[in-house]
Amino acid sequence: MDAYYWNKRLNPFWLNSIRQLYNSGGNITEFLREEFDESSNSSEIIEIAYDAQAGNVFSEYTTIPKETELINSNAEELYSHLIPHLFQGCSLMDVGTGELLTLSLICKNIDIPIDVLAFDISWSRLYKGRKIWDQNIPNQNLTLSSFVADMKKIPLRSKSIDITTSMLALEPNGRNLEILLKELFRVTKGKCVLFEPSYKHNSDEGKKRMDRLGYIKDIEETAENLGGRIIDVIPLKKVLNPLNLPACFVIEPSRNDITNEHNADRFTVPGTDFPLTLDEEFLTSTDTGLVFPILKEIPILKEDAAILATSLFE
Incomplete structure (x- = not known):
C-alpha cells in the first residue's frame, strides 16, 4: 500500500x-x-x-473582514492563555504551525526576548508563512527557527524546549494521540500549552463531526497515562467553528534526568538525540550517516526526506 x-x-x-x-x-x-x-x-x-x-x-484573513476580525480575536485569547507561561529567554515551540499566521499574531505582542521554533509537515505552508511572519513581527527580540517535521518524530533533543504549544494541530491525528503526546513530552522540559478540540465540551453534533473526521479525543486521560500532570483545562470563548469547540490544556510533561539547555547543534535526527551539523545546504549526522536537505533556508527534517550518505563521513 x-x-x-x-x-x-x-x-x-x-x-x-x-x-x-x-x-x-x-x-x-x-x-x-x-x-x-x-x-x-x-x-x-x-x-x-x-x-x-x-x-x-x-x-481569507486579508480579504474577508469577518475572518480577519475572528482570527484576530482568537489570537488575542490564545495570547492571554499563553503569556503567563513565558519568561525572558525561554524557548517556545509551535507544532503544526501551518502558515505561521496565528503564531505571528500572538508573538507580535510579546515584549520579552524569547526563542521561537515552529514546524509543520508541509513545506509549502512554512514557505508562505515565513513571509507572513516577517510582515507581522516588528519585534527584534524574537528569533524564529522554522523547519519541516512530523510530530511523531520531532528533530530536537530530549527536554530542550521550555514551552510547547499547538493550535488545532493535533486535531486530525485521532489514532496517533498517544504517540504525539509522548513525543511532545520527550522534547518539552516545562509545560505543554495545547489549544485543541475538547470532545467533552462539544455538542452532540460537534462530537459526531469529530468522530467522522478522525479528530483527537481524551487528551487529559492520555496525558495522565503517559505520566503527565493536568494543570488546567480552560474552554475557549473565541471559537472559529461552533462545531469544533477547543480548550486550553495546560499539561506538565513527565520528567526525566535529561536536560539539554546549551547545545551547539539544535537539530537532531528525527525522534532521537543524534545531533545534526550544518554542511552547506544540508544537515548531516555522523552517528547515522543520514543527510537532510534545506530548501529556501527551511530544513526538511522528516524521515522520508533523509538521504543515506555514509561515504560522506569516511
Missing part, C-alpha cells in the same frame, strides 16, 4: 485533481481516507491536504 500511495502522491495529474477538489470545496482528508482505505488520517494524508491549502488561510 505504501508504494502505491507514494506513487499516486507524486503523480502530477493526481496532485492536480487534489487541488481541484479543494478549490471546489471538497474535504481532502475524507477523500484520501476513502482512496487509500484508511480509517483515520495518516501523516501523508495530512501533508497532502495541508500542502493543497497553503496560502488560503492568509488569503
Whole structure:
C-alpha cells in the first residue's frame, strides 16, 4: 500500500485533481481516507491536504473582514492563555504551525526576548508563512527557527524546549494521540500549552463531526497515562467553528534526568538525540550517516526526506 500511495502522491495529474477538489470545496482528508482505505488520517494524508491549502488561510484573513476580525480575536485569547507561561529567554515551540499566521499574531505582542521554533509537515505552508511572519513581527527580540517535521518524530533533543504549544494541530491525528503526546513530552522540559478540540465540551453534533473526521479525543486521560500532570483545562470563548469547540490544556510533561539547555547543534535526527551539523545546504549526522536537505533556508527534517550518505563521513 505504501508504494502505491507514494506513487499516486507524486503523480502530477493526481496532485492536480487534489487541488481541484479543494478549490471546489471538497474535504481532502475524507477523500484520501476513502482512496487509500484508511480509517483515520495518516501523516501523508495530512501533508497532502495541508500542502493543497497553503496560502488560503492568509488569503481569507486579508480579504474577508469577518475572518480577519475572528482570527484576530482568537489570537488575542490564545495570547492571554499563553503569556503567563513565558519568561525572558525561554524557548517556545509551535507544532503544526501551518502558515505561521496565528503564531505571528500572538508573538507580535510579546515584549520579552524569547526563542521561537515552529514546524509543520508541509513545506509549502512554512514557505508562505515565513513571509507572513516577517510582515507581522516588528519585534527584534524574537528569533524564529522554522523547519519541516512530523510530530511523531520531532528533530530536537530530549527536554530542550521550555514551552510547547499547538493550535488545532493535533486535531486530525485521532489514532496517533498517544504517540504525539509522548513525543511532545520527550522534547518539552516545562509545560505543554495545547489549544485543541475538547470532545467533552462539544455538542452532540460537534462530537459526531469529530468522530467522522478522525479528530483527537481524551487528551487529559492520555496525558495522565503517559505520566503527565493536568494543570488546567480552560474552554475557549473565541471559537472559529461552533462545531469544533477547543480548550486550553495546560499539561506538565513527565520528567526525566535529561536536560539539554546549551547545545551547539539544535537539530537532531528525527525522534532521537543524534545531533545534526550544518554542511552547506544540508544537515548531516555522523552517528547515522543520514543527510537532510534545506530548501529556501527551511530544513526538511522528516524521515522520508533523509538521504543515506555514509561515504560522506569516511
